Amino acid sequence: DTEVTQTPKHLVMGMTNKKSLKCEQHMGHRAMYWYKQKAKKPPELMFVYSYEKLSINESVPSRFSPECPNSSLLNLHLHALQPEDSALYLCASSQEGVAGKNEQFFGPGTRLTVL
Amino acid sequence: GQNIDQPTEMTATEGAIVQINCTYQTSGFNGLFWYQQHAGEAPTFLSYNVLDGLEEKGRFSSFLSRSKGYSYLLLKELQMKDSASYLCAPSNDYKLSFGAGTTVTVRA
Numbered sequence: 001d002t003e004v005t006q007t008p009k010h011l012v013m014g015m016t017n018k019k020s021l022k023c024e025q026h027m028g029h030r031a032m033y034w035y036k037q038k039a040k041k042p043p044e045l046m047f048v049y050s051y052e053k054l055s056i057n058e059s060v061p062s063r064f065s066p067e068c069p070n071s072s073l074l075n076l077h078l079h080a081l082q083p084e085d086s087a088l089y090l091c092a093s094s095q096e097g098v099a100g101k102n103e104q105f106f107g108p109g110t111r112l113t114v115l
Numbered sequence: 116g117q118n119i120d121q122p123t124e125m126t127a128t129e130g131a132i133v134q135i136n137c138t139y140q141t142s143g144f145n146g147l148f149w150y151q152q153h154a155g156e157a158p159t160f161l162s163y164n165v166l167d168g169l170e171e172k173g174r175f176s177s178f179l180s181r182s183k184g185y186s187y188l189l190l191k192e193l194q195m196k197d198s199a200s201y202l203c204a205p206s207n208d209y210k211l212s213f214g215a216g217t218t219v220t221v222r223a
Contacts (some may be wrong), residue, residue: 042202042213043158056209090157103148104211106157 004107006091012113015081021110023074023091032074033104034066035090043090049074081114088112117141119214121203126220127193135188135201135217143207149177149188150202152216158202161188193221 004025013019023032031050035043048056049068057066063085065077074091088109094102118140127133139147146165150158164170164179164186176189190197198221203214 042216044213045210048210103160103163106159108157 004091004093004105006089006107006110008110009108010111010113012115013078013081014115015083017081018077018079020078021076021089021091021112023076023107024072025093025105025107026072027093027095027105028071029093029095029105030071031094031096031102032068033092033094034064034074034076035092035106037088037090037109047076078112081112083114086112086114117205117212119203119205119212121201121214121217123215124218124220126222129193129195129221129223131193133190133193133219135190135203135219137186137188137203137214139184139186139203139205139214141205141207141212144181145206145208147177147179147186148204148206148211149175149186150204150213151199152202153199161201190219195221195223197221 007022033048034046036046037043045058046060047066052068052071063080067075088111090109091107092104094104096102121137125133146163148163149161151161152158161175162177164177167179167181169178174191179186200216200218202216204211
């Protein structure tokens with residue numbers, strides 16, 4: 001299994017909703033990432049988990065809350081989002097915990113729309 | 116801080132060669148990745164350069180000069196399916212920083 005899966009593919013939510021994005025990989029990778037990508041822009045790093053511990057938080061607002069229940073799963077909990085948070089949310093994983101030295105494998109993303 | 120510069124758009128004909136340049140200034144540097152991203156899809160890995168010089172992988176080659184803060188991606192024998200955005204991404208120990216991407220359009 002050489003892929004990263006993400007659910008759901010599309011999500012529409014109101015500003016008062018609580019929802020979660022899920023990411024899964026079975027490649028034995030020890031680092032996992034959340035990125036946000038707006039249209040015609042590059043991916044922007046949000047969080048890095050290395051060996052199931054949060055190692056980087058790129059000053060992301062607290063309405064985004066990551067969770068790594070085990071080495072294969074990564075969640076992103078969403079609460080009280082704003083319309084400007086609408087974007088493609090990408091999950092990625094890499095083999096080792098030293099993120100910058102390893103190829104990252106990306107999932108297909110969740111297209112989020114906040115109304 | 117990070118400063119990554121690559122052209123916004125390039126157009127070439129099927130069968131031709133295109134070179135996408137990337138200059139970077141980053142705090143800490145391990146190596147440089149190139150990713151391809153088709154519209155509406157996830158980025159996919161193309162190459163990773165750590166040492167100076169040219170790495171060749173089929174129709175795609177990537178070059179790095181660490182002292183000049185410069186890299187390029189060379190796409191040869193262009194095919195229609197190569198129409199995509201190409202992202203330059205220097206890395207330090209902890210993360211990649213993506214450039215804005217170069218949209219390559221291949222015309223018949």
